Amino acid sequence: MVISPDDYRRQAGFKRSVASRIGRIGSPPLSGPITAYQTYDLSDPALVEMMRGGRIGVAGVAVNEKQAFRNSTFFRAMSLIAGSLGMLPIHLMRRKADGTTEKAKDHPLFNVLHRKANSYQTAGQFRSHMQLAALLDGNAFALKIRSRGAVRQIVPLPRGRVTPKLSESWQLTFEYDRMNGGKVTLPASDVFHFRAPVSLDGLNGIKxxxxxADTLGLALTAQQAAARLLTKGSMARGALETEQTLxxxxxxxxxxSLRDDYSGANASDDWMILEEGLKAKLFASSARDSQLRELMQGEAEEVSRFSGVPRPLLMFDETSWGSGIEQLGLFFVTYCLMPWFVIWEEAIWMCLLxxxxxxxxxxxxxxxxxxxxSLKDQAEFFKAALGPNTGYLSQNEVREAFDRNPRPEGDDLPRAGTTAAAVQQEDIEDAA
Structure with a gap:
């Protein structure tokens, strides 16, 4: 480990400053040693943790974000959740005096949530970014930019630089550590904030x-063991033994003979003719080798539990894809995404309105x-929704679900016990 002269001078100054504070300069020797700073061995995992900013688990491996995203199961889970939140639109709704609702397209916040969040992010990109920050950090923060009294942009604040604080008078503020140095206190009215569902203090979500960290560390250790097996381990299937000297x-x-006559796919079922008293002996895999795959599979299942994404959606389950795919999608939305839907809706209601x-x-x-x-399932659903006796949707509502333009006569609900011809004749008579 090479230390530059400037770093050495800073460390020496730090030691002198600490020594002066504890009274060692110009004072009698103390009875016991005083440790003012902690030292690390170059092989100590804690040093790696400090330098990389990662988390050290039971495997003694420092896991940071870059290493975590190299885990295919973890990356798949994070991309599914963040991508789903970015894909699904968020509409600003208005409840009218007569009890009906409508999209508040005339409100400036509608375009911010639905189309363009700020000058460099679309609404979908903003949601994906904020959702990923909430997953990894437990919190997501954005600065509200107003114009003429309305929120016109929402700009994400740098991760790891915002700390929510609650005063003794229960006033919420946010301490922002600026990129160019210095700290500033932002009032709650200027910050859009939401956190992970689980929190220990009510302000910060659990990261x-x-x-x-333990699961990802063990998975990384298993991958490293597999890499060592491929690069340095023996990959031979067996050995040829003989009591004679060749x-x-x-x-x-x-x-x-082995290379020319018994190599390639065509020799998979051939029998070898051995000479000089040679005997074939297959290598038996050790318990450690056979358990390596089980360990990697087990850690993938642990990632599924932490993220809440169903196993088949993480692409490592052997469940067949068929009629159960709809139930998997329902499970994913209900038990994984629905809590985040509520968090987003409440945060927008509380922070932006x-x-x-x-x-x-x-x-x-x-x-x-x-x-x-499927199209078949949708056809059955809308057929029931437009039924003559139990219909509760109009034609235009069904057409809107498929992004089709409304029809002039499509706003009326179907009338029970009538046919289309009878309804048309009745309309003609009413017009006359």
Whole structure:
């Protein structure tokens, strides 16, 4: 480990400063040693933790974000959750005086949530970024930029630089550590904040990397063991044994025979003719080798438990994909994404709407895109919804679900016990 002269001078100054504070300069020797700083051995995992900013688990491996995302199961889980939140639109809704609802397209916040969050991010990119930050850090923070009294942009704040604080008078503020140095206190009215569902203090969510550090560390150790097996371990299937002594010419002849006559896919079922009393002996895999795959599979299952994503959606389960795919999608939305939907909706209502607007407006995540089944299932559903006796949807509502333009006569609900011809004739008579 090479230390530059500037670093050496800073460390020496630090030691002198600590020594002066504890009274060792110009004072009698103390009875026992005083440790003012902690030293690390170069092979100490704690040093790696300090330098990389990672989390050290039971495997003694420092796990940071870069290493965590190299775990295919963890990356798949994070991309599924963050991608799903970025894909699903969030609409700003308004509750009218007659009890009906409508999309508040005339409100400036509608475009911020639905189309463009800021000058460099679309609404989907903003949601994916914030969702991933909430998963990894437990919290997600963004700065609200107002113009003419309304929120026009939401700009994500740098990760790891915002700390929520609650004063003795129960006033919430956010301490922001600026990139160019210095700290500033931001009022709650300027910050859009939401956290992970589980929290120990009510302000900060639990970081997924902290709770999954042991699992990710063991998975990384298993991958490293597999890499050592491939690069330095023996990959031979077996050995040829004999009690006789083979000369160099016999050995070379045997190697050439194995290479020319018994290599390739065509020789998979051939029988070898051995000479000089040779006997074939297969290598038996050790218990350690056979358990390596089980360990990697077990750690993948642990990642599934931490993230809440169903096993088959993480692409490592042997469950066949068929009629159960719809149930998997329902499970994913209900038990994994639904808590995040509620968190997003409540955070938008609480942080982005004024007290007056909170009485009549709210945010709604449209999860229908994830719950749609096959065309056959949708046809059966809308057939029942448009039924003559139990119909509760109009034609235009069904057409809107498929992004089709409404029809002039499609806003009326179907009338029970009538046919289309009878309804048309009745309309003609009413018009006359």
């Amino acid at each position: 997924l990397l902290d709770v999954a 000369g160099d010419e016999a050995i070379e002849h045997l190697k050439a 004024s007290e007056t607007e909170q009485d009549t407006m709210y945010a709604k995540v449209n999860e229908g895109a994830l719950l749609r089944g």
